[in-house]
Amino acid sequence: MELRKDPITRSWVIVGDDEDQPAQQGYCPFCPGSPAAPQVISTLNSGEAGAGPAIAMVHPAPLYRIEGEPHRRAEGIYDAMNTVGAHEVLVQSVRHDLELWQSSDAEISQFLQLAAQRIQDLKNDLRFKYVTLFKNFGSAAGQEYSHPVSEITATTFVPRRVLYELRASRDYYLDKERCVFCDTLNQEMRDPVRIVETRGNYVALCPFAPRVPYEIWIMPRRHESSFERSINTRAAQLADLSALIRRTLQRVMSLAEAFHMVLHTVPNTYQKSNILQYWKTVDEDYHWHVEILPVLPAKAKPYFLKEVYYTPVSSEVAAARLRKLSIP
Numbered sequence: 233m234e235l236r237k238d239p240i241t242r243s244w245v246i247v248g249d250d251e252d253q254p255a256q257q258g259y260c261p262f263c264p265g266s267p268a269a270p271q272v273i274s275t276l277n278s279g280e281a282g283a284g285p286a287i288a289m290v291h292p293a294p295l296y297r298i299e300g301e302p303h304r305r306a307e308g309i310y311d312a313m314n315t316v317g318a319h320e321v322l323v324q325s326v327r328h329d330l331e332l333w334q335s336s337d338a339e340i341s342q343f344l345q346l347a348a349q350r351i352q353d354l355k356n357d358l359r360f361k362y363v364t365l366f367k368n369f370g371s372a373a374g375q376e377y378s379h380p381v382s383e384i385t386a387t388t389f390v391p392r393r394v395l396y397e398l399r400a401s402r403d404y405y406l407d408k409e410r411c412v413f414c415d416t417l418n419q420e421m422r423d424p425v426r427i428v429e430t431r432g433n434y435v436a437l438c439p440f441a442p443r444v445p446y447e448i449w450i451m452p453r454r455h456e457s458s459f460e461r462s463i464n465t466r467a468a469q470l471a472d473l474s475a476l477i478r479r480t481l482q483r484v485m486s487l488a489e490a491f492h493m494v495l496h497t498v499p500n501t502y503q504k505s506n507i508l509q510y511w512k513t514v515d516e517d518y519h520w521h522v523e524i525l526p527v528l529p530a531k532a533k534p535y536f537l538k539e540v541y542y543t544p545v546s547s548e549v550a551a552a553r554l555r556k557l558s559i560p
């Protein structure tokens with residue numbers, strides 16, 4: 233497996249011939265007492281969560297490996313590097329049958345704290361430019377394990393979508409000296425047709441230009457660039473964020489069979505030299521958020537879907553339907 237850069241779009245892709253996957257075992261690797269439990273990286277037990285600790289483990293079949301150097305190299309006009317990085321599984325609960333939105337707010341808070349700790353810790357490794365936290369739920373979203381887990385990857389490059397956002401936010405800031413996310417939020421709050429729910433400092437909304445029906449973003453209402461810094465320093469607000477994530481996923485699950493959820497936070501600004509210069513206004517111009525992309529039951533899709541997103545439910549109708557759902 234290696235990383236290759238598309239010379240035209242400048243995005244990195246992983247290329248490799250599929251190694252034989254080990255046959256599915258008759259047990260869950262993440263349940264307590266598993267005969268082949270992956271290596272534990274860290275455990276967090278806040279004591280309040282009834283379902284036991286949240287645990288970070290090494291991914292049993294990692295996309296990236298922690299050893300070695302990226303060895304970025306030219307192949308003619310092309311760029312390639314080794315798949316050096318980290319790939320971890322965050323086990324939200326020791327209970328096999330308790331998904332994130334069925335958990336208590338204390339359990340979700342514990343999971344968010346572990347995620348923030350892992351992101352911070354991986355950013356201490358100066359080889360890594362970006363750390364991604366994501367969750368794929370449902371077979372239509374590529375869920376790998378039936379146990380309730382999320383995943384973390386640390387990469388030697390900034391993934392494409394977030395790089396677009398970082399560049400666009402910086403351009404907007406250079407022009408207006410304001411955060412584009414704060415500006416967007418201010419406008420959305422004035423006419424709340426696309427707001428799904430607000431809770432304390434956090435808001436869930438349907439973006440003006442969604443990629444899929446019922447796409448939802450969750451973000452802080454006050455400007456914050458770094459998710460991990462915010463979670464580690466503003467413990468008092470954690471309950472609101474946990475409740476909003478739980479309630480939003482409950483809304484999503486009453487309409488969709490699967491979803492992708494991904495955190496977008498600042499890149500690794502501990503990275504020395506020109507990287508630091510490159511992202512020097514990132515704390516002012518970027519604003520962390522969680523993106524949730526529901527996967528609706530499959531319909532025939534024309535070929536251009538991947539080129540131009542087409543969503544047959546407008547954000548305003550989506551937000552109105554999501555708001556109307558009764559959530560305990």
Ligand SMILES: [Zn+2]
Binds near residue numbers: 261262263328378379
């Ligand atoms: Zn399990």
Ligand SMILES: [Zn+2]
Binds near residue numbers: 411415456
């Ligand atoms: Zn902002």
Ligand SMILES: [Zn+2]
Binds near residue numbers: 523
């Ligand atoms: Zn984003």
